[in-house]
Every structure is written in structure tokens, then in C-alpha cells.
Amino acid sequence: MKAKQLSVFLENKSGRLTEVTEALGAAGINLSAMSIADNSDFGILRCIVSDPDKAYQVLKAAHFAVKITDVIGFVCPNTSGSLSVVLKHLSDNGVFIEYMYSFANGNVAHVVIRPTDLEACERILAEKKVELMADSDLYQL
Secondary structure, three states: OEEEEEEEEEEOOOOHHHHHHHHHHHOOOOEEEEEEEEOOOEEEEEEEEOOHHHHHHHHHHOOOEEEEEEEEEEEEEOOOOHHHHHHHHHHHOOOOEEEEEEEEEOOEEEEEEEEOOHHHHHHHHHHOOOEEOOHHHHHOO
């Protein structure tokens, strides 16, 4: 199932991530998951939040460059090789993953992916009986 993810573009300078988290916190928005990728000039904060539409408005009002992107969340066992089985289903069917982030919690791993073809990805994962996460479940992790 698709969920909304925020992508926030940040200059590589001290305090910018703090400003994002302060703005979200002041608005009562919780960060459920996040990943940061950077190069020499800027970073991209990708995050799942409790209220993506409100977070978008809050960050825009604070003059951050932000966009909303659809992603897919799923759960797999937190055991060796489990993720590779799921990813093989996708690659065998021509679904390319642009990026991914995940975290383990006990016996399960929660995975967020951005595939090039969201519909095909959802269909394949459902056919292979991979546990898809509802957007509301991702927003409340």
C-alpha cells in the first residue's frame, strides 16, 4: 500500500536538521522513520511522519524545499536472507528500487522502498504474500 514520504532538501550546514525537527515537533508531528543522503553541497532527508500533509505545510511555511513522494512499506522477518527473497521477487519482475531504508524491531523488519513502478511493485508483493504496511501503520511506527 502506498504511503506518503517527505523529501526535504537541506544545505550541508550545522543546525539545518535541528530546524526541521524543531518545526515538526512544534506542530505536534512525529517522525516515524527517516534516512539522510548527502553530497558535498546538500542533503536529502527522507522521512515518514505522523501527518504528511500537515508536515508539508509546516516545512513549506518555514521555507524548506520539500516534496511528497509515494513509497511502499512492507514487513519481513528479521532473519538472514528474508529481505533478499522479497527483493528477488521484485528484480525478477523488472521492478527497480530507487532507494530503500529499513529498521528492525524484534522479530520483524520494517522496510520502506521507492520503486520505479509503484503499481507493479504492490501487485507483485501482494501476489508473493509479502505483508504490506498500510499508510496509517507507517505513520504511527
